[in-house]
Amino acid sequence: MSVSPPQQKIWWNEPVPKSELIWVIIAFIWGLIMFFAMVWWHIYGEQNLSNESYRITAEDFSAKTEAMVEKYKVREESGYPVVHPPPGEDIYLIARLWQWWPILELEKGQSYRLHLSSLDWMHGFSLQPVNINVQVHPDYEMVLTITPDSAGEFGIICNEYCGIGHHLMLGRMYVVDERGN
């Protein structure tokens, strides 16, 4: 029994029952498949998180963001600037207590280098309803290349607890068809 010592003194040399042996082999192979699936997806898959990141101060990151807003602002909504940068551009999104700033307007099917960082606490970038979720740290900037392939209005939720206003921390992103509508 499991509550008494093994009956045979040398149990390591016992033959392993066949059913168990087969299962061990199957499970091992399944593990290999799952491992190489991740590697394979890095090569052939389209959704991989970028490894590009930098250390950055809050001042530098907000300066970069403000420069972008200055340059590409197209209108204002509920007090938020809406920016429409050209495709391929570096775009910036600030996370801070408790807002995502500014509102980005992107073109469908185009790629952008999205820079994410927080000016204060940790936040969670959660793009809905697409459901892309990324951890956003202060002092670190993550750069990911995104290619919106659906048009519409998207919400950005904060899904890392960031204090009492956490549930109010919502942002927005627009994706428009090429000609802009």
Added chain:
Amino acid sequence: MLEQYRICQTTGLRVFQSTENLIKANAVVAVIFLAIGGLFGLSIALTRWKAVHLLPADWFYLALTAHGLDVLVVWIVFFEIAVLYFASSVILGCRIATPRWAWAAFALMLIGALVTNVAVLMGNSSVMFTSYVPLKADPSFYVGIILFAVGTLIACFVFFGTLVIAKQEKTYEGSVPLVTFGATVAAIIAVFTLASGAIILIPTLLWSMGYISHIDTLMYRTVWWGFGHSSQQINVAAHISIWYLISAVVLGAKPLSEKVSRFAFLLYVLFLQLASAHHLLVDPGISSTWKVFNTSYAIYLAVLGSMIHGLTVPGQIEAAQRKKGYNNGMFEWLRKAPWGNPAFSGMFISLILFGFLGGISGVVMGVEQINLIIHNTIYVPGHFHATVVAGTTLAFMAVTYLLVPLIFRRALILPGWAKAQPYLFGLGVAGISVFMMGAGTLGVPRRHWDISQADAILPYDFPGAANLMMGLNGMSAILAALGGFMFIVVVVGSILFGKKIDASTEVPIAPPEDARVVGEYGNEDHPAIPGTIALVGVFFVSFILYYFVNWKYLAEVWPLR
């Protein structure tokens, strides 16, 4: 000085007085905190049910912090210490090493738990049990956790000391029993866990007191999860040991193969703790190489360990049942299992829910890329209520039904309640797990007071199905809480008012038939286990399907590089 012991009438185990007292104290405190933490759990589930929305925002975040701490840390760890003492001193029939230190450990843990609870209830430490910097709690919050961790570490070394004494005094022959071995694995993982905790929480304490100006958030998350996630691996090792323990005591089952089961535990020692990386898969700056290697426990070797236990635990039950003559067809052994014995039913439900809900979802969300569509959604609490509540907590409840007669020497009161409890609790917890996972796939965030965000400047509407899921979650939470309440009533009631069991009284529940039966190891006489193989086959197919379905979900989101 020779210490007093008694021989347990039902199991023939030697129970030392000091061990018995220590197990009682740790288990009682554990159960009290389960009751408190469970109430907090119910209150947050009811808050997230839109139609009820019980608590105001500040209370919600306070209750969520308290819930995580009281159940995940205090309940589980106190109970684990009781399990360690049982698996060393009682199973090996050896006096416990340095009972004074064990009591000191107990005192530190209790004081730590109380200090942290007070800090949280004062309202200025609603930082969640993860206490990510730069969210700052009151210094006493960290002091409490550190005291608790130091106490736990001492208790682990009392366990190791007891192993040494048992070996020196030759209270057993050959290798330690499998259950003790599994508990050793839990204690080993605990040492790494607590060391990581100390490395990160001591500087955080100093920071909260103003002696250190800055703590790097990425560093914090990396080291903290060495503590936070590894502690979950302690639970896995502990509750799997309990599965083996219960099947041995209730059914007289013996391992199909010592070699295979112990090898599976060895894989845990070597690789399980790497999975702390599950929490960092979408963090900046850490390379995919690190993420892929660690999240896969070095090519899924620890998953291999779990899949082995998934065969050997039901397999040994099947073998024991077939030996008793329940040999008809594939599943007579299962149908005729002691389903009315809450120790057994709790254990088996724990096994099934842990494997199917917790295990599969855990591996899937731990895939580096798939984590992008799951990280920090309420899918995550859905997953870990399947592991740590349906798996660990239910297994601990099940073994409590054995500890009450064996250690507290009281008969269970309300046997009807005891009988129904694992089913009700299992159903409720399966509900909260499934519905939170469902809501998570719709993007609902975790740790979030109000997803309808009426006051937000840029509101976002979740699909109606999300609110439906959260409502169903609230209803399941009521069932789970009811099951938890029944457990507390039966256990506390039995300890206080249950009929005293002495040498002459029978244990009314869980009569361990054949408890001393030990067959030949090896495989000549061990019966085939077709039923288990069928179960494992169903499991494997579900696993594969769910795994690939999630790759498909991932393939549908925006391309990302």
Added chain:
Amino acid sequence: MSEENHQEAADSNESERIPFMQQLLDNPFLLLFLGVTIPTIFYIIWGVMEIVTIPIAK
């Protein structure tokens, strides 16, 4: 001493020798050592090294 005696002694010695893997599994402190060093190296140290080598933004 006869040849057979030798043979017997060797045999019983053989069956007494505990396989390496069993010795490892029976030694909690060796397991403790492995269980602490492996995650410390692969998870903590490697992870921390990655974090400290993150470049500074241009």
